[in-house]
Amino acid sequence: MRPRTRLAAALLPVGALLLAWAPNTSAIDAWDGRLRIGGELSGTISPVDRGFFNYSSYELSSLRLFRASVSAEVQPVSSLALLVELRSDNLHAPEIDALYVRFRPWPKRVFDIQAGEVPPVFGAFARRRYASAEVLPGVPLAFQYLTSLRADAVPRNADELLSQRARGWSPSYELATNSKAAGLPFMDAGRWDVGVEARAGSGPIEIAAALTQGSLSRPGASDDGGQKQLAARLAWHPSPAWTLGLSAARGEYLTGEAVARFASSHPAHQAAWGADVEYSRGHLILQGEAIWSQWELPALAAPLIAAPVSGRGGFAELRYKIAPGLTLAARGEHLSFSRVNTSAGIESWEAPVSRLEVGLKYALRPRVSLKAAFQGNWRDAGRVRQENLVSAQVLLWF
């Protein structure tokens, strides 16, 4: 265990005790409610993830993570708000994870504009930002699992791409601007884009669109020389029980430097389509989300990567409250990938992955929870093809 992890593990029980004795409190407010501050503290432990199934683009495992975040909303007038969130993972220096202005031009109409580092409009899960809203400590594969594609490197040919299957935590290519970097997930739920977005609603229909930098796989990019992503979501709420959403996004996922050096005459876009659904009633919540994504790669050498590579991912999750304060959840998920022609034959360019996660959340107090989960992971290639992980999480929030 590294020193920071040890320190985090030592601090967690102290924090738990402090909040366990503290009064039940909601978010902190001041200035007649126009300034609101909230926070969340979570510590998750699990055995070492030897197969890197839970590592994110931050090169952190979501199951071995101490996370502290503070968010604030300043609303000087009803039509304008400034929102900010600071987050620290494993006691590293806090980073600004969200910083944007929200503006509602017509007070009685559901039409909002947000500009800055904004929440993604694509899908639903990426906006489920807080551990307090979840039962399972793991992040769905489609929003975290690292494929062998890199933002700063391109495979010379299909054989080189195939050689990196199941090595998403550290894929290595000859044509790279950095010697080492992590791969890209379908959609990175841990980071948000910089740009502008608008949301309009009328009755049960809601439409949101965003113009931002980067792509779903690589949001928040600032060194791209103006490459933009367009994303949109249409949501329908036929009743409080149901939410149905359709999403689409298209943006450039390679860094500006990688494009200039390796793909100047080739497109390097990520295009994605998504569908999400939620049904809830009584003590039951069902959620599901599917993403189909394709990434354009330059055809540089034989055997050529003739067409964009693609992947399909999705999950279905069930939650049920079996007693006051006690919730059971289960999530099944799978990622599959398109095939490419290689010297060895036709193969999927990345190894399919499946996961089943089952867990319990117990609320000690309204804002103090304990979680425990079991996660089984299966992959069709790689050094570690199957891995079972047990995790536990302590969570405090206000």
Add this chain to the structure above:
Amino acid sequence: MVLTAAARAAALRCAPVPAAVLFLAAVPALCAEPAGLTVHGRVELRRPLGTVARRPSVAELGMPPGHDVPDRSRCVVYFEVAPQGAFEPLELPRAVLDQRNQAFVPYVLAITVGTTVEFPNDDDTYHNVFSLSKARRFDLGRYPRGRSKSIRFDQAGVVRVFCELHSHMSAYILVLAHRYFAMTDAAGDYQIGAVPPGTYTLAVWRDGSVRARRTLHVPEDAAQDQNFSVD
């Protein structure tokens, strides 16, 4: 003094609760039957309590819907030691804690043990009422506008109620083992009627804790005026 069977049963049902909570430990020797005297007065608040803040809506795509601000000025004034006859069974009491414009109304509900509380949803969104209080743990699940669910409260104590979907929604249910209590009105006035003559301890409870206590003697022929000033 003789306790009725119902009084003994009610007292036994009361599990230990936080110190701020009324709990009947004993019933003193007092006059036999209520003489119809009134204890009344006004509770002045030295300082207002702030709003119950909504969590910052960083992950939203726009302005969240507005919500009402709960009235946190109301106090509950009650006898810590109740007169004889306080435990006589009442007819199946019922009360309502509404969910309206993303707020519980009222913010404080004082009831007697055995009361059934209805929780209607008057909003267009789901609500999910729950409590993890020792006096009553429950979770009503999600239900839409027009539906109502109910819970019976059989143990004295303070029950803190929340909505799982809206972090700014909370309320108190003060479950008392007898009927000698009153809520203050908008002006801070209260009135407890039909009080038998005797010596009592009067307590003022506000927003989670007892803010004042006073011993008073209720004579046989005069109403009592008891004013308080509390935080």
